[in-house]
Amino acid sequence: MNFQPILDSIDAEIRPLLGRGGQVANYIPALARVPAERFGIALRTCDGQEARAGDAETPFSIQSISKLFTLTRAMRRMGDALWERIGREPSGNPFNSLVQLEAEQGKPRNPFINAGAIAVADRLLSLGDRKADLLAFMSELSGEPIAFDDEVAASEAATGYRNLALANFMKSFGKIDNDVAAVVDLYFHQCAIRMNCVQLAHAAGFLCRDGAHPLDGRPEVASARQARRINALMLTCGTYDAAGDVAFSIGLPCKSGVGGGIVAVVPDKLSLCVWSPALDHSGNSLLGLKALELFAGRTGLSIF
Amino acid sequence: MNFQPILDSIDAEIRPLLGRGGQVANYIPALARVPAERFGIALRTCDGQEARAGDAETPFSIQSISKLFTLTRAMRRMGDALWERIGREPSGNPFNSLVQLEAEQGKPRNPFINAGAIAVADRLLSLGDRKADLLAFMSELSGEPIAFDDEVAASEAATGYRNLALANFMKSFGKIDNDVAAVVDLYFHQCAIRMNCVQLAHAAGFLCRDGAHPLDGRPEVASARQARRINALMLTCGTYDAAGDVAFSIGLPCKSGVGGGIVAVVPDKLSLCVWSPALDHSGNSLLGLKALELFAGRTGLSIF
């Protein structure tokens, strides 16, 4: 399949809709001032074909998409022991709810809600991972140097009381081993990574390749089984409280972030990334989801 | 792929485990007296290959598997209007919880929790469907005459106070149009349908065939899009509060019932059904899930 014309047609269809709906995340200034009228899409197939359209090379704050990569590192290094601290079920609640965390004694429902990603960050710290290691991992995966947006990281820290509440709450149940300040510092930084669609489409490439590194001659990123299981988690838990709707209408494993990016995977075929900053009421990119629906419809690619 | 030896090897591996764990549903006598030491598996591929092993021809109470078929009828007849009354998100709560139903003003999270299936039954009644129509549909799909187990239906009715509570609760929010007694009567009967693994593997065949009837020369059961969307709902919501784990470890759309049956679909390839009556703590067949994990592992068939 030749994907470039498909991406071009999606870009053409989405572009007139930019600025017409949704709301750019505004809880910190650095996110609030991103123009809503942006749309980018990029993909890379397993056999190396690339395509991109729109603002595919404009960097944005990857936010919760980072949870995909910290999870991958933790799964690779800890194996099934990771699941002693974190569940694998959809939350059935808004992404930062404390209710279920209380009912389940500080064990987050899955690694993609905030509490779960904070618990993953705690595991990584215990394994010796530091912020620099995460950047090195992202750079290695995308083939280009990746950095934090320090302003975003500082703003996350300055306003992140709810995440501090989550971390302290889990700590009160004995489910966080490291110092809370260190754990949330890593978490706030991972959310503040800046990347563009092309880089994220590259970086997620191991998920459609049975865990193999997307670029030639590099070591394995995850086992084949782990890569497929991460796809399963993306499908059931990757898009906040809209995972069921996304599976229903798009049918691909996705992980979104409030910066407006969404990474999607077609197993054994390709990885892609869309970006448009205005969010729907679930916190997912409104036009990003629309673009993925167009993509699934035009290519017929769906896991179902 | 030749599936018969694979099913035989799964049967051989499962059989020594029968009776060694899990708990047969015991809320009504007719289910409680089913021997735990039963295991059956059957499949049918899109090109007509069949395979079966163990107690594949022993009939059992399909229970919540029936929700798959009432949903199909309602989607086909109502289209997207169905979703005004029923959501498409995993529930994040045990399957008969009232909490989320209250928070969401009587709109069930999805059609596979009890409240959702009762709401589907109400829609079917409004469309003129009666119990006999459901039996005719199941018979048409499986190619053999299908009947209710009247003892099970009577017992469900005699003990079904929680389902009556759900129906009355939704009615108090104006989300049930028909008489509560008629709605739960249809619901209790659909749960009391008796079928075996071979029949269910046949009946679910439209889900791997883009909605086409599994047997030759019959009319379409659902549109291609609807069939794929039902698969998506099965994956995210089909196995009670274990949907995330099932997606993670098996990677196939499944719908289970407390009678011990599980229907699974490999899109574009095959439909299958396993049955073993002892349930795990989530209400899914313990060895049924184990068998599906073996099947996915040995065939490499997974949607991820």
Add this chain to the structure above:
Amino acid sequence: MNFQPILDSIDAEIRPLLGRGGQVANYIPALARVPAERFGIALRTCDGQEARAGDAETPFSIQSISKLFTLTRAMRRMGDALWERIGREPSGNPFNSLVQLEAEQGKPRNPFINAGAIAVADRLLSLGDRKADLLAFMSELSGEPIAFDDEVAASEAATGYRNLALANFMKSFGKIDNDVAAVVDLYFHQCAIRMNCVQLAHAAGFLCRDGAHPLDGRPEVASARQARRINALMLTCGTYDAAGDVAFSIGLPCKSGVGGGIVAVVPDKLSLCVWSPALDHSGNSLLGLKALELFAGRTGLSIF
């Protein structure tokens, strides 16, 4: 203290406010058509002094005030065994919530939420109480013949799906012994009793008299300890989700109903009843609470 001028002054202060706020209960026509511009107040002291003002002799639907009297009958006949099925804690939730009922396995938090009163009705049925016995009790307490409003009872039954849900839900936990239809029939009828302020001030008289019958030469209604404990339950649980505020601003045990009546008790001194149909957002009579606040302020009577 001469109470007649105090009640007159309260009536004079409240009357200009009638029709200026709150909302008459409108879930059934017979309640919805009660004019909002009504206010009555009546009291009777332990030594037999009586006072009344405004619409004190206009009958209204006592609704949840009836829960006070069914509780009294059940406590007198069952003693502490009653509390095996019903708690004594404020609910911390709107009065018809199912959430806490689920968390506590079908045991209602207290006898004044709907679920608790339905559980009390079930206990009364098991003790042989019938609707006629309840009317006889109310007549005996108030010294005048008391009757049901049949139209209200029929409307409650025709729209009472939420109460049916509560009853079926408790039955599913084994906490209701009698037929659900019989239980809610008694409950719907007790809510449909018609009385006026004078009658209710009489009927509640045993609560300020250590359980002695309010009228001369009759047998004891409750033990002294039971009467004081009922007062305690009224204070902590008697005014839906506003019990804390009512204790804080009025400082007297009260039991309200959505018909707009509120019974209050000054232990060892007097019982009184106010009525005004427009309700605040908590379901309590807006001007009834205001009148009680004026009464407590002007008389200095408070339990604190």
Add this chain to the structure above:
Amino acid sequence: MNFQPILDSIDAEIRPLLGRGGQVANYIPALARVPAERFGIALRTCDGQEARAGDAETPFSIQSISKLFTLTRAMRRMGDALWERIGREPSGNPFNSLVQLEAEQGKPRNPFINAGAIAVADRLLSLGDRKADLLAFMSELSGEPIAFDDEVAASEAATGYRNLALANFMKSFGKIDNDVAAVVDLYFHQCAIRMNCVQLAHAAGFLCRDGAHPLDGRPEVASARQARRINALMLTCGTYDAAGDVAFSIGLPCKSGVGGGIVAVVPDKLSLCVWSPALDHSGNSLLGLKALELFAGRTGLSIF
């Protein structure tokens, strides 16, 4: 009434029960090593009569009883503005639950749950109150110098992750104005105040005296109305999730702490304090409640 023989008889009846049930708070070592076999009781009437028995002069950690005094300071200084940030309703949930706090957007249900007391501490900081001011207030009220137990304060801080979670969570809703660390530092210190039964019976004296200082010739502690309202809050919210039961069986306003102390008030008559370290499942002193029940029974003093 001569109270000394009554307290002696209660002490005699309670003493054989010491060490026979309940559990000393063990979340920090300094509390865990308090011997369970302690019981003290002391009271002071409005006309200056004093009585005491048992370990009435042994100091203990007042813990949540401190909430009574910080509330008093905040009410006196802020008046009704305090209630913009804090509710006055029983919580219907264990004392440190986050659920209701989330549902109500960071506004605690009442000033006696941990979240509410932390919000009160924040208000006091904004008013310029410091730890030393609180000690001066307690010393002034009890007529003796009062101090913090520094070991307890340090341990509270070292293990107080759940309270940090509460404070951060409220801050995320904009309901905490000061630095979280400063707020919880004040809160942890107030919990670590050491006093004995005699001192606490003195200190609570303004609550039965219409707000007048318990010792001669001092300024008013609270207005008469405020004092009575604090009593109302104690009754409805003062004993964790057992307030309804305490009102039912004891019938007096009480405030308890996990150090085993309970302050109770008989309005217009006396203030008293009991102490016994072993707690029941609600977190209230098991034998402290038993002693109060005996006291209410023998004296006939009850507000109902």
